[in-house]
Amino acid sequence: xxxxxxxxxxxxxxxxxxxxxxxxxxxxxxxxxxxxxxxxxxxxxxxxxxxxxxxxxxxxxxxxxxxxxxxxxxxxxxxxxxxxxxxxxxxxxxxxxxxxxxxxxxxxxxxxxxxxxxxxxxxxxxxxxxxxxxxxxxxxxxxxxxxxxxxxxxxxxxxxxxxxxxxxxxxxxxxxxxxxxxxxxxxxxxxxxxxxxxxxxxxxxxxxxxxxxxxxxxxxxxxxxxxxxxxxxxxxxxxxxxxxxxxxxxxxxxxxxxxxxxxxxxxxxxxxxxxxxxxxxxxxxxxxxxxxxxxxxxxxxxxxxxxxxxxxxxxxxxxxxxxxxxxxxxxxxxxxxxxxxxxxxxxxxxxxxxxxxxxxxxxxxxxxxxxxxxxxxxxxxxxxxxxxxxxxxxxxxxxxxxxxxxxxxxxxxxxxxxxxxxxxxxxxxxxxxxxxxxxxxxxxxxxxxxxxxxxxxxxxxxxxxxxxxxxxxxxxxxxxxxxxxxxxxxxxxxxxxxxxxx
Numbered sequence: 001x002x003x004x005x006x007x008x009x010x011x012x013x014x015x016x017x018x019x020x021x022x023x024x025x026x027x028x029x030x031x032x033x034x035x036x037x038x039x040x041x042x043x044x045x046x047x048x049x050x051x052x053x054x055x056x057x058x059x060x061x062x063x064x065x066x067x068x069x070x071x072x073x074x075x076x077x078x079x080x081x082x083x084x085x086x087x088x089x090x091x092x093x094x095x096x097x098x099x100x101x102x103x104x105x106x107x108x109x110x111x112x113x114x115x116x117x118x119x120x121x122x123x124x125x126x127x128x129x130x131x132x133x134x135x136x137x138x139x140x141x142x143x144x145x146x147x148x149x150x151x152x153x154x155x156x157x158x159x160x161x162x163x164x165x166x167x168x169x170x171x172x173x174x175x176x177x178x179x180x181x182x183x184x185x186x187x188x189x190x191x192x193x194x195x196x197x198x199x200x201x202x203x204x205x206x207x208x209x210x211x212x213x214x215x216x217x218x219x220x221x222x223x224x225x226x227x228x229x230x231x232x233x234x235x236x237x238x239x240x241x242x243x244x245x246x247x248x249x250x251x252x253x254x255x256x257x258x259x260x261x262x263x264x265x266x267x268x269x270x271x272x273x274x275x276x277x278x279x280x281x282x283x284x285x286x287x288x289x290x291x292x293x294x295x296x297x298x299x300x301x302x303x304x305x306x307x308x309x310x311x312x313x314x315x316x317x318x319x320x321x322x323x324x325x326x327x328x329x330x331x332x333x334x335x336x337x338x339x340x341x342x343x344x345x346x347x348x349x350x351x352x353x354x355x356x357x358x359x360x361x362x363x364x365x366x367x368x369x370x371x372x373x374x375x376x377x378x379x380x381x382x383x384x385x386x387x388x389x390x391x392x393x394x395x396x397x398x399x400x401x402x403x404x405x406x407x408x409x410x411x412x413x414x415x416x417x418x419x420x421x422x423x424x425x426x427x428x429x430x431x432x433x434x435x436x437x438x439x440x441x442x443x444x445x446x447x448x449x450x451x452x453x454x455x456x457x458x459x460x461x462x463x464x465x466x467x468x469x470x471x472x473x474x475x476x477x478x479x480x481x482x483x484x485x486x487x488x489x490x491x492x493x494x495x496x497x498x499x500x501x502x
Contacts, residue, residue: 011056021353047322057311065304070193094136171230176473216433392478428487
């Protein structure tokens with residue numbers, strides 16, 4: 001018991017360290033720029049403390065439950081040798097975890113409101129979930145075949161860009177954003193464990209090179225599927241006008257909506273459980289009815305899963321009490337002030353700090369450090385990813401202000417990704433591709449979305465549906481570049497050191 005409390009204390013301390021950049025950014029803008037004491041300050045402080053506790057519980061639960069059961073399932077499927085059941089499991093995991101993803105539900109609802117119902121929230125979610133199911137199945141097949149990931153990813157990028165020239169402009173930003181909101185806080189560690197476990201159990205596969213990459217597929221395919229959905233919708237449905245002030249009113253409503261009663265807290269817990277239950281149902285169905293083998297260390301696994309649920313719930317409640325209200329309010333106030341330089345500074349700093357606190361990124365970084373046997377440290381990797389996300393969001397903010405079409409930026413970015421892929425060491429490529437998908441999850445998506453839509457509403461001549469979406473796409477793309485750049489630099493330094501030594 002004493003040892004467990006010591007570990008938990010260490011986790012809490014690390015969680016507070018991860019939250020310090022967010023607190024610093026929010027304090028600077030609230031006190032130094034807006035110069036006003038935020039409403040419900042006590043609630044905000046309590047909320048941030050709850051976030052730290054939730055993050056600590058979540059990370060401990062991952063290591064006890066999610067990582068072990070994911071890797072165990074992969075090993076059992078490899079032993080069973082049934083391609084059909086393995087691919088069906090991969091598809092089902094991808095579909096079931098995405099369809100209930102809170103970030104996707106929020107974005108789909110916003111898209112439906114802004115498009116005056118032309119984009120249907122339900123069918124948009126089904127389209128994205130279907131694409132992720134196909135993506136995870138394709139990624140698993142790639143591991144089995146042993147094909148290099150970059151051929152698949154580069155082919156997918158080319159296809160996504162090609163469709164862009166045929167897709168309606170109203171859907172392009174939303175399609176690119178969809179790729180960044182599919183990888184949820186629970187899905188990422190489970191899918192990563194599945195890929196690594198599968199690569200570890202197949203002769204001739206390298207967990208570091210072949211095990212990563214499933215998340216990259218899940219970030220890519222929604223861009224293609226949603227653009228195709230947009231082509232169908234905008235060619236075969238009636239068009240509607242966008243009502244002025246819709247986005248502003250929605251953001252204001254969201255800012256004012258974070259008031260909790262006991263009933264709402266209970267419903268929030270049930271909502272988290274509802275989102276996790278489909279994942280558990282799929283896991284235990286395949287474990288007991290297809291593999292027909294008991295889960296090893298079941299009590300430890302169940303404890304870990306309970307910690308993940310409680311941690312994720314506390315994390316979300318804390319965010320809604322502490323970060324979302326003040327973060328959304330600052331984003332809205334800055335975009336209303338018409339001071340573009342301050343908006344750029346806020347975009348850079350808030351995206352950096354929120355990415356550093358993303359649980360999904362922490363999960364992947366921990367796994368990368370473990371698989372690389374400490375050669376790639378989790379802290380520097382998270383810093384590099386966060387730097388990429390902040391550069392991307394800032395550039396995306398600049399695009400909204402200028403009113404440039406998003407696909408020119410995305411095409412240029414993908415061209416640079418392809419060039420970097422050619423020079424990057426093989427071990428870093430799958431990790432880099434996955435890094436893009438884990439930057440935009442529970443923390444980042446609501447704040448970045450509020451910033452983009454608020455900016456599109458307040459800059460004259462901008463259309464919220466065309467210009468407001470797209471920031472998440474930039475946050476997904478640029479970490480791929482910075483992580484590969486980090487890999488290229490590290491490889492060059494190693495080669496230089498060896499050259500001097502010899």
